Amino acid sequence: MEQDIAIELLSQTRVSNGWLKRISHHSTTTKSRMTLAIYLPDTANDKPLPVLYWLSGLTCNDENFCQKAGALKLASELGLAIVCPDTSPRGTDYPGEHDSWDFGSAAGFYLNATQAPWSETYQMYDYVVTELPSLIEQNFPVSDLKSISGHSMGGHGALICALKNPGHYRSVSAFSPVTNPSQCPWGEKAFSHYLGSNKQAWEAYDACELIRTSLTERLPLLIDQGSADSFLDVQLKPDNLKQACEAVNHPLTLRVQPEYDHSYYFISTFIDDHLKHHATALGIL
Numbered sequence: 001m002e003q004d005i006a007i008e009l010l011s012q013t014r015v016s017n018g019w020l021k022r023i024s025h026h027s028t029t030t031k032s033r034m035t036l037a038i039y040l041p042d043t044a045n046d047k048p049l050p051v052l053y054w055l056s057g058l059t060c061n062d063e064n065f066c067q068k069a070g071a072l073k074l075a076s077e078l079g080l081a082i083v084c085p086d087t088s089p090r091g092t093d094y095p096g097e098h099d100s101w102d103f104g105s106a107a108g109f110y111l112n113a114t115q116a117p118w119s120e121t122y123q124m125y126d127y128v129v130t131e132l133p134s135l136i137e138q139n140f141p142v143s144d145l146k147s148i149s150g151h152s153m154g155g156h157g158a159l160i161c162a163l164k165n166p167g168h169y170r171s172v173s174a175f176s177p178v179t180n181p182s183q184c185p186w187g188e189k190a191f192s193h194y195l196g197s198n199k200q201a202w203e204a205y206d207a208c209e210l211i212r213t214s215l216t217e218r219l220p221l222l223i224d225q226g227s228a229d230s231f232l233d234v235q236l237k238p239d240n241l242k243q244a245c246e247a248v249n250h251p252l253t254l255r256v257q258p259e260y261d262h263s264y265y266f267i268s269t270f271i272d273d274h275l276k277h278h279a280t281a282l283g284i285l
């Protein structure tokens with residue numbers, strides 16, 4: 001019988017003087033088999049490396065970032081491990097779970113669902129913040145120093161994970177994040193199903209609300225946003241985050257990049273700046 005704690009190596013690929021490994025394991029948090037990617041530069045053989053957790057967006061899995069962002073060469077040079085979890089639990093078949101690209105599978109929104117049937121497995125917040133780092137630190141040559149970043153739905157995930165856990169992450173950044181999910185169609189759809197109709201419960205997973213109520217830590221936010229992003233005004237709303245930050249003096253670097261869209265071409269153009277931002281905070285640059 002399979003041990004719950006066992007991790008299974010699905011593949012390993014040599015890249016930029018390191019190894020990109022895909023693994024799967026049984027998650028006690030999501031009660032599902034989870035797949036993830038970890039990139040380990042060879043310098044991990046000399047000393048435990050800090051980790052950047054990357055949270056991907058809607059329709060993604062653990063593979064998009066490592067295949068498309070062009071991040072691994074600099075990560076190797078910096079001595080930075082990168083971990084990419086999946087974007088939702090898999091293996092279930094709840095009503096409506098696989099019917100739309102912005103909800104259900106590949107759209108877990110990095111929260112802990114409270115509404116049936118989602119609450120059974122859609123516990124991505126606890127998975128990312130607690131179970132995943134513990135699994136990585138127990139099984140790979142990494143330190144407990146961590147930073148977090150992500151894109152779109154995953155940018156929202158990175159912001160809320162950092163804002164809700166003072167001291168847990170050394171730094172946070174995001175590309176094109178969903179900044180105010182309580183006030184946009186993607187967020188309203190997901191939150192109403194996962195968290196129910198009481199909008200007060202939504203505030204715990206909304207970066208704009210967390211900025212307003214945060215008392216203990218003012219971790220600087222680095223955000224890149226393309227001006228030609230087709231989701232900009234309806235879904236992402238960076239100005240809402242800007243206003244929330246200005247109201248409480250939360251440090252925000254919001255870079256609006258002219259003519260860039262929502263794609264991984266945009267991410268690949270500016271990923272080096274984000275890696276250096278995290279490497280500086282993690283003490284390796």
Ligand SMILES: N[C@@H](CCC(=O)N[C@@H](CSC=O)C(=O)NCC(=O)O)C(=O)O
Pocket residue numbers: 056057058059060064068101151152153154262263264
């Ligand atoms: N329905 C479209 C658009 C999906 C899309 O743009 N997904 C983004 C994330 S959007 C917010 O979370 C993405 O990262 N896609 C993966 C990629 O590799 O580009 C579609 O299905 O294409």
